[in-house]
Ligand SMILES: Nc1ncnc2c1ncn2[C@@H]1O[C@H](COP(=O)(O)OP(=O)(O)OP(=O)(O)O)[C@@H](O)[C@H]1O
């Protein structure tokens with residue numbers, strides 16, 4: 431699919447660039463043609479202007495006998511075919527027969543171009559008048575071989591350049607298209623992995639749900655109230671798991687949406703963090719992990735619900751990965767222009783090679799994707815997205831066997 435897209439982009443690039451190049455080339459050719467034709471016409475006009483005063487008008491019809499006797503003007507050394515017609519347009523004289531030009535007959539006053547065999551001839555025709563009376567016509571013709579030769583050479587060069595351009599554009603276009611689609615390709619890979627991971631995460635609670643429902647259907651008649659309650663509890667847990675996963679996914683999608691709008695207010699951070707800690711205290715007590723809060727009174731502009739979610743995720747992780755008897759502390763410090771929230775635990779710690787990956791979606795440390803001990807691996811990606819939303823950062827320091835410290839840092843205004 432991406433290879434096809436790459437070739438499509440390459441084709442588009444090559445076709446448009448070549449079309450532009452050809453259009454410019456043709457335009458250049460037209461300008462060269464017009465320029466050369468104009469200078470040819472000027473030369474013909476100049477020849478006529480030099481010849482006219484030399485025409486002998488004393489005889490019955492105009493003649494260039496005098497010109498032939500006298501020295502010919504320099505411009506007339508240029509190869510040209512000169513004809514003199516009398517007033518009734520009858521050819522009376524011709525010169526320059528060394529030109530391969532057949533007798534052209536009489537043309538009207540002005541400039542005209544005709545084709546003779548494979549040659550093109552430009553004809554300049556001018557009336558000869560004496561005191562306003564028409565005595566005859568002077569007609570000078572020249573082959574356009576110089577102009578046509580240059581145009582032929584121009585076209586050939588243009589063709590060669592077009593072929594060279596086609597080849598180089600194809601190579602460049604292919605490389606450029608490859609570079610251009612590589613971010614799309616990696617985003618697509620991320621998306622594909624994400625869909626596969628999300629599907630996998632949903633599959634387990636769905637299987638649980640289906641198993642419990644089927645068991646209820648089959649054994650409803652002989653079931654004891656306890657077994658019924660256990661089945662219903664299983665269904666409830668599977669629903670809660672799916673609900674949590676879907677809520678996390680929706681929150682991530684909202685946090686990463688390009689036109690997200692998280693309204694910020696001035697928030698009392700100590701009571702926000704303290705409130706989250708209080709809410710989780712029963713779970714800490716239940717597991718036998720102590721939770722200590724050291725919160726400086728501070729306000730900051732932030733989106734309270736998403737910040738609450740971030741702090742809760744860190745406190746839940748600290749609880750999950752700290753054994754009974756351990757300790758978790760949450761601190762709130764104020765720096766010159768930033769707020770720092772730190773969650774430190776005395777838990778299992780994280781191996782150094784795992785640290786760069788723990789913020790990836792669905793990453794769950796050393797546990798396999800099937801080991802369902804609660805987490806789906808979205809918690810830290812949500813914390814990271816919340817910090818990005820607050821133009822802040824999330825960092826971690828950890829030592830295996832000693833514990834971990836997660837730090838949230840964001841501007842206070
Ligand atoms: N305080 C911690 N101590 C040790 N390991 C941790 C800690 N916090 C996170 N981790 C490691 O980082 C991984 C990713 O954490 P994250 O919060 O993203 O996912 P989770 O806790 O597994 O699942 P979820 O938060 O979605 O319920 C965890 O699976 C765990 O291996």
Ligand SMILES: [Mg+2]
Pocket residue numbers: 743746747805808809810
């Ligand atoms: Mg977690």
